[in-house]
Amino acid sequence: MSKEYQEKHIQDQIDEIINYVEEYKHDRNQNFTVKQLEKTKKKLETRIEKLNDDFKKDDVITFEELGVDKLFIDEAHNYKNLYLYTKMRNVAGIGQSEAFKSSDMFMKCRYMDEMTGAKGIVFATGTPVSNSMTELYTMQRYLQYESLKKNHLERFDSWASTFGETQSAFELSPEGTGYRVKTRFSKFYNLPELMSMFKEVADIQTADILNLPTPEAHYEVIKTLPSEEQKEILKSLSERADDVRNRVVEPDEDNMLKITNDGKKLALDQRLINPLLPDNPDSKVNVCVKNVFAIWDKTKEDRSTQLLFSDMSTPKGDSSFNIYDDIRDKLVDLGIPKEEIAFIHEANSDKQKDELFAKVRKGDVRILLGSTQKMGAGTNVQNKLIALHDLDVPWRPADVEQSKAVRLKALQIGLSQKLLT
Known part of the structure; x- marks a missing residue:
């Protein structure tokens, strides 16, 4: 977008926040601070300053000059992290993270609305609401901003008070060792009215409506018990979480995200926390290795193939411990030829990936490991x-639903023979 349009767009946002702050400052019934609103305003002002200082000197064609009159956005949920300002405090379920690509998309949507009378944008996504209720509000801001303004719902707090409510409930703590009371923005209210409004811009097609043929997959959840080392480490995670909550440590030293990530590592394999810990024979990885080998051995004649998914501990190409190399080494020790096992990470180009997939389709590579991404x-x-x-x-x-859809799609041939573990 041109520098002039960006300045106008950002200034409009600043004016909205100023009006919002003034409105609530004069309302004596409201008892809250406006620090977060002022912080958002300051961030936008900084962005204008940066725009003036760093705007590209190159004389390039701007989005307006391209003459675009229709914008089609696939996988629109990738733009869900759009800024929002709210007076709510200590309420989970309100996504306030911001991505530049989302702000840029919102700016382009506003421009397209001005040029086409709100008829120039088409979003396509299978998960318009994936992680928090605010994502539906975000989709409405992209697609029907004028409708929100017409109904005085362009501010998140107005939208939230009309279509949502907070609930307090006991939930498992992040470290997994106890329960806590947490207030979340987690329940829709006036849902018929909300859906009626959203359907002005949304053509919703569910699996029941489409009624497409899907393979019969057998799901098997395999449970493993924690080792004594895992139990001890879990206690230390609980202590770290208490320290974070009590602000004993600085956020850059330790935080809940780090603790949760360590918990995921611990659940996968205790050696991801400390490579010197023993290899538990009943660990999740070792149980998976046994299952993979059993299926490989049973389907030798048909040369059937298997996919293993792990988003953590991917191969780094160095000597550090990772799950991928560990699984391959153990399968080779059990008797599977090394050339029949491959990592998706070994294919560094589209051509190499196509060649690898061709080998899997022919059964030359019978076990393929990779991440969901x-x-x-x-x-x-x-x-x-x-x-x-x-x-x-x-x-x-x-991500669970999307990965399930991808896996089911992969099973379209030989519908009733497949096993999903």
Whole structure:
């Protein structure tokens, strides 16, 4: 976008916040601080200053000069992290993270609305709401901003008080050792009215409506028990969490995200916390290795293939411990030829990836390991596929649904023979 349009767009946002602050400052019934609103305002002012200082000197064509009159956005959920300002405090479930690409998309949507009368944008996504209720508000800001303004719902707090409510409930603590009361923005209110408004811009097609043929997959959840070392480490995670909550440590030293990530590592394999710890024979990784070998041995004649998914501990190309090399070494020790096992990370180009997929389809490579990101959409290896194994779970619920859809799509051939573990 041109510098002039960006300045205008950002200034409009600043004016909105100023009006919002003034409105609530004069309302004596409201008892809260406006620090967060002022902080957002300051951030936008800094962005204008940066725009003036750093705007590209090159004389390039701007978005306006391209003459675009229709904007099609696939995988629109990738733009969910759009800024919002709110007076709510200590309420979970309100995503306030901001990505530049989302702010840029919002700016382009506003421009397209001005040029086309709100008829120039098409979003496509399978997960418009994936992680928090604020994402539906974000989608409405992109697609029907004028409708929100018409109904005085352009501010998040107005939208939230009309269509949502907070709930306090006991939930498992991040470190997994106890329960706590947490207030979340987690329940829709006036849902018929909200959906009626959203359907003005949304054509919603669910799996029940489409009724497409899907393979019959057998799901098997395999449970493993923690080792004594894992139990001890889990206690230390609980102590770290208490220190974070009590502000004994600085956020850059330790925080809940680090603790949760260490918990995920611990659940996958205790050696990811400390490589010197013993290799527990009943660990998740070792149980998976046994299952993979059993299926490989049972399907030798058909040369059936298997996919293993792990988003953590991917190979780094150095001598550090990782799950991928550990699994391959153990499968080779059990008798599987090394050339029949491959990592998706070994394919560094589209050509190499296509060649690898061709080997899997023919059964030359019978076991393929990869992450959801690298081995998700576009993985065309279904011809001889018999089993898929998930070693860890993604961070977000939407990722679980998307990975499930990708896996089911991969099972389209030989619908009733597949096993998903």
